[in-house]
Amino acid sequence: MTGTPLENDIRRLRLERAGMTQQQLADACQVTRQTIIALEAGRYAPSLELAFRLARAFGVGVEDVFRWKTP
Amino acid sequence: MTIGRWGWIGLLAVAGTGLWLLLGSGRVFGHDIGGLGMTLLIGCTWVALYTASSIPRGEFEQGASPGEWKAWIGFAFMLVATLYFVLHAEAFSGDDRAAARRVATNLVLLLVAWTVLSRLMASRWKDRVQEDERDREIETRGAAWGRGALVVGVISLAVTLGLSPEHKLQWATHFAIGNILVFVLMIGWLVEAAAIALTYWRDRR
Numbered sequence: 001m002t003g004t005p006l007e008n009d010i011r012r013l014r015l016e017r018a019g020m021t022q023q024q025l026a027d028a029c030q031v032t033r034q035t036i037i038a039l040e041a042g043r044y045a046p047s048l049e050l051a052f053r054l055a056r057a058f059g060v061g062v063e064d065v066f067r068w069k070t071p
Numbered sequence: 072m073t074i075g076r077w078g079w080i081g082l083l084a085v086a087g088t089g090l091w092l093l094l095g096s097g098r099v100f101g102h103d104i105g106g107l108g109m110t111l112l113i114g115c116t117w118v119a120l121y122t123a124s125s126i127p128r129g130e131f132e133q134g135a136s137p138g139e140w141k142a143w144i145g146f147a148f149m150l151v152a153t154l155y156f157v158l159h160a161e162a163f164s165g166d167d168r169a170a171a172r173r174v175a176t177n178l179v180l181l182l183v184a185w186t187v188l189s190r191l192m193a194s195r196w197k198d199r200v201q202e203d204e205r206d207r208e209i210e211t212r213g214a215a216w217g218r219g220a221l222v223v224g225v226i227s228l229a230v231t232l233g234l235s236p237e238h239k240l241q242w243a244t245h246f247a248i249g250n251i252l253v254f255v256l257m258i259g260w261l262v263e264a265a266a267i268a269l270t271y272w273r274d275r276r
Binding site for chain 1: 135136139200204205274
């Protein structure tokens, strides 16, 4: 569960949306707040479905949220 | 309902007493002290969960998801059940079926209590997501650990029964073997519960 090959901008995008809380994002994506915490900390790689839900919650594309970690 | 710090300390003391009685043996005034201990332990758990359910939501669930709460409480119940089984194992090796029935009854009561308490917990979070893909992934990994422990236990038993000389297998009655298989199953569940709880804990560090 620790460490994924992906990086994400979930926290930045969330705060840019009028300070959206982790719980609000979790409710929008139908996951627990702890999953959002794990995603922001880079400890969990979401499924394709969850990745699309997150992108839709921010109104952006999936590649605007996730990217491969740079070596 | 709030009970304050001393209330929680008192509750913990009563629960500890209940646990000590549950894991003990014998009778007091004709009553099985294991049953008394079970009653105290379950009663304290009820009071604790009822009190906790009245704590404001954000404050109570800070940091831990519903899945993690269930995992830790499930692990605690499984640990108590396994310890109880081990400390009363002699009830299943002899001919005292009444003693074995008492132990089995208390184990079933623990299972019923856990089932009821998990329903109570689920009702607290009924308007929130209780399990998501990350929870299922953690459960899958935990189940793999439990399955491994079960396989090791069964193979160990099979090797013991198959390779031991006959004169060393006097203890291996049908009744004893049946109960050993149940114990191996409990160990598998305990390992699964521990793996799930530890994965949640490590994930939050």
